[in-house]
Amino acid sequence: MNYYDQSTLNKSRKDKFSLILELPPALKKINRKDVRENSSINLDTLQFSIYGTVVPKNQIPAEDVRYASGNVYVSSHNKPSYESLEVNFTIDNEFNNYWVIHKWLDLLRTEKNGYYEYPEEFKNVGLGQYSTNFTVIGRDEFNKEIIKWIYKSAFPIGLGEITYSHRDAEEIETSFEFVFREIETILLV
Numbered sequence: 587m588n589y590y591d592q593s594t595l596n597k598s599r600k601d602k603f604s605l606i607l608e609l610p611p612a613l614k615k616i617n618r619k620d621v622r623e624n625s626s627i628n629l630d631t632l633q634f635s636i637y638g639t640v641v642p643k644n645q646i647p648a649e650d651v652r653y654a655s656g657n658v659y660v661s662s663h664n665k666p667s668y669e670s671l672e673v674n675f676t677i678d679n680e681f682n683n684y685w686v687i688h689k690w691l692d693l694l695r696t697e698k699n700g701y702y703e704y705p706e707e708f709k710n711v712g713l714g715q716y717s718t719n720f721t722v723i724g725r726d727e728f729n730k731e732i733i734k735w736i737y738k739s740a741f742p743i744g745l746g747e748i749t750y751s752h753r754d755a756e757e758i759e760t761s762f763e764f765v766f767r768e769i770e771t772i773l774l775v
Contacts, residue, residue: 613690616689
């Protein structure tokens with residue numbers, strides 16, 4: 587039952603979803619709070635204003651099992667790997683959120699040399715070093731947090747193009763694609 591005078595999700599607003607993530611350990615090593623340079627980033631946590639929902643299909647396939655003179659479906663009790671997800675976001679005025687994703691991808695395969703090569707402290711970096719939890723928070727029309735999704739062991743695998751025009755007064759938007767191990771959904775109200 588809707589107790590509000592408005593719709594439960596005001597679709598005319600783009601900013602009803604936020605993506606918040608903590609930097610993974612490997613990126614924290616190049617975090618410089620007061621410095622802006624090409625070899626570092628300057629954030630401990632990162633927040634994106636995203637639009638649309640980023641919720642994958644949740645499925646547990648059934649198996650066709652022979653039973654008596656026919657077949658029946660039973661649960662496989664197995665969840666396949668999730669598909670990668672794409673997040674559309676607004677680039678902040680200093681390109682910090684874009685830069686962090688760019689450097690994250692560069693950690694996994696350097697843009698300069700075309701392979702995984704970083705200083706000695708980054709050698710043999712495993713999943714726990716370059717992945718983190720992504721949290722997507724959904725808000726109602728009054729900006730009250732109502733639901734959140736936690737994507738566990740997530741990391742980006744692609745960064746979208748930037749289409750910029752001086753003719754448009756629109757904010758600059760792009761996207762990034764990420765993969766993750768598991769998702770947890772939590773109602774907040």
